[in-house]
Amino acid sequence: MPPAAPPPISRRLFVGGLAGTSALALGGCGPSQRRAPPGRGSIRVATQLSSTSDTLDPAKGATATDYTRHFMLYNGLTTIEDESLAAKPSLAQSIESTDRLNWFFDLRRGVRFHDGSELTSRDVVHSLLRHKDPATGSKLAKVAEQFGEVHADGKYGVRLRLTGPNADLPTILAQSHFLIVKAGQASPDGTGTGPFRLAEFQPGVRTVGLRNTEYWIEGRPRLERIEVIGIPDEVARVNALLSGDVQVINAISPHSIPRVEAEAGCAIMASPSSLYSDLIMRQDRLPTGNPHFVMAVKHLIDRPLINRAIYRNRSTIANDHPIAPFQKYFNAEIPQRTYDLDKARWHVRKGGLEGVRLPVYATPAANSSVDVASILQEYGSRAGLNFSVNRVPADGYWSNHWMRHPMTFGDTNPRPTADLIFSLFFDSGAEWNESAWKNERFDKLLVEARGATGEGLRTEMYGEMQQLVHDKCGLAIPVFISLIDGFDTRLKGMRPLPLGGFMGYRFAEHVWWED
Amino acid sequence: MPGQAANPPAWLGVSRLVAKRVLSALLTLLLVSVVIFVAASLLPGDAAQEVLGQSATAEQVAALRHEMGLDRPAVTRYADWLTSMLRGDPGWSYIAGMSVRDLIGTRLVNTLSLAGVTALVSVVLAMTIGLVSAINRGARLDRALNVVTLSLVAMPEFLIATVFVLIFSVKLVWLPSIAMISEEATWGETLRSCALPVACLAFVVTAQMARLTRAAVADELDRPYVEMARLKGVPLRRIVLFHIMPNAAGPVLNAMALSLSYLMGGALVIETIFSYPGLASLMVNAVTSRDMPLLQACAMVFCAAYLALILIADIVAILANPRLRA
């Protein structure tokens, strides 16, 4: 073999590679360069999740993709359409209750399902009662337990008797799970009264809806066709928006915001929400059950750092209780808890916790929990607590790890009312009392607030409950996470609703396209 | 050489091989189904829990388990699955509420066409690169190709795919960033939207196959018969094409079969990034939703594809090289 010549390639190749990739960084391209949408008044929407568990059954809805699909096909008795978050009549033209216990719904006349049949009280009774049948597999079966009796009163009247008074019923019924399906359908097939007819449904691949030309609301919807697909990879989703292959996407990482904003013709819509990912310290285990441990950890969390590094200043700083500043009954009096190394050290010393070693279970299933856990590990070492991050797969996390170890992460979606969030996650008897804390005063207030009549009194009660959670509960809630959508600016009418991305998943009915 | 005395016809060796392979393929498929069944039952939770999610009540889980038949013992479930499989029915998906056959049908077509086109592209490329490097062994060109293929082999696929998308979809707007496979799409649209996934996959496997081809051919180049032929004045190209290739066919085809079987199940990352509805992402879906019938069926398909590819490689190798026909 001849003596080896110097390798001509390696260096040049690497330098070339570098230069090639940096060329990508040179600005975005104008809207004219992006691909045109699939047809006139036709858009393609990409969500972060699509799988074989995609469903046409509103009761089983579990993902943003499901909720979006269900609001395209069905209507609810009530609806929430603006920032006030007040529930307004929809399929029910009026809602009456004198005691918040017995409710009467008077249905709108002449509303037709996509197959031409008329909406009657039978459909509504069926749609509500099916949540109480375990075979339905409703995601809100627990909430539906309070539906004591539901029966038809004439062709267009429905009477509902709750098991206890609840002023929030109209808000609860506006959720996608309680959308109205056709009577007699054990598993709904997409035949609803909604703004779009189902043209194609392939679980895990796509949903196509065509404009319902006989929609009962005049002038809606204004789009001809919507196709919903899933692009699980975040960077790929953003790229699809930038190249014009899709017109709306959800779940943008805060790190990608500058890319979307740099692109003329694309915009960001950040919806502040009460979604939070919380650090759970079990009160029935050690050392997390030690009150000094909880206080030390709460003081070790650098919220501005989390907001800056992980969320690029797009989240809302939280105060270790679940009510966000923009929500009803928020208690602004509680001083904001801040990172305080001295206090944390003091608690560590006082609690005899020096040198404690503990794994923190984090998972991609709970928003940014892996990064938050890494931050906690870093800061813990300064106060003498040795945390190790144990990242576990999203697969099986909720049944296997969540609340099963002294320190895990939870991920709590926005709930429409303060009562719902407190009853589901903080009542000492609740199944999802994540930290297993017990506070008699809190439990008492929770029951009393439901029956309390004056708004002032309720505000005071919910305010005290927030203070109790802030002081005593074994949960650290660093920030409320904003939901970030991106869209083509030729799509008009997009505005944030704090209920979720995509205008609370209801955008299909409201938006329109202008070239 | 044994068997050289009376050279039996090629078809005899081939059909004997096929018969033997089909038998052992059945054994392999059975083993795969057992492994998958056992591995999946080690996973926490079951289909009923996964469908109902965090919010499930014990009552709901029990009802759904009963409906899905998950309350029967594991052995019974496996036996049931096996008997219906033997009758040619892969069963009913726990999650999607449709038959596994329908669910897999469209995805299989997608996966096969993606793999097929990629195979076509990458085999041609890999053979060319491999042969060119082998012929120019030690020269600059060979070294350059060597370093390039080596650096590419280990590059994460998601990086290659994302770079491609940035260049060809976002920057140049030539090709779609997602694969939109639908019935109403024309052939041209489908081909265009598959261009990037095919290119990315081809990138990965071509590098692998080219390296293996070069290695196998280079090994043969050291054999005495090559020396003889060269002394006789036969040009190197002729030697490579007519003398070396038949002899190197065995290992080369084998390596190619392995790489190509990767195109089916290994396309997971590419399928995810381009949101291409293929079998690998369906199988991951089946794992995370604990959808046993679907999972088993996917595993069967991948295994069958692998065995078929190996068999084809062996048959072609036998036909190409008379010495192997014994």
Place this chain on the structure above:
Amino acid sequence: MRWAASLPLSGRIGLALVVFWLLVAIAGPMIAPYPVGRFVDQEVFSPLTGQFWLGSDYLGRDVLSRLIWGARYTVMLAAGAAALAVLAGTSVALFAAIRGGWIDEFISRAMDTLISIPSKIFSLVLVAAFGSSLPLLLLIAALIYIPGNYRIARALAVNLAEMDFVAVARARGEGALHIAWREILPNMIHPLLADMGLRFVFVVLLLSGLSFLGLGVQPPYADLGSLVRENISGLAQGSSAILSPALAIASLTVGANLLIDALKPGGGH
């Protein structure tokens, strides 16, 4: 030194790269400028500066420090898993080749079984079932690449087992272990080494594939593939947080394979 000088230039380059990455893996953490998980930069994806030689990553951590630790995990895991896979695969292959018959058939079918299950999906199942500690990750990666090595080793061993010198050894009445160890193995060492180089590359690739699925080395540590993955949103701006681990992967795999190629008989002249 004299041995290194006897290598061809490509081999010397390979050796230099391998030694470099080995040094980084062993001694690197001592010279890393910052702790691997510390948030040192207010900005994210900063370019190269005097303070942060390779810039900062998507959370504002020092890329150089993370790269050094990443190299340690990748080198250790990939080399360990590749060696383990080749060791196990070859041992089983020798056993199967010498025994032959139904034992050979059964082992070969079992290996086919393993090889035909897509590797990423298989590791997803294993990690979901058993968790992802470092030793487990090593075992999973090794397990996945045993069948590939087995196929090659068995093919080599079966050929060698029919050679005259093996027949002579058998006639001498040597035991199976002696034949495998003294007669067959020495004649297949070079292809096996080359295969190990390939397995090494595959493990590096598998690790980055796992990071795509959210599995792998526990944070705040990361292997090189995970570094690429976690900083992928910096790709459009050409951030060094993504380019440097990618270059590290390339140079590591190129180096290891150049070295192995140069070790072949005939490669050293």
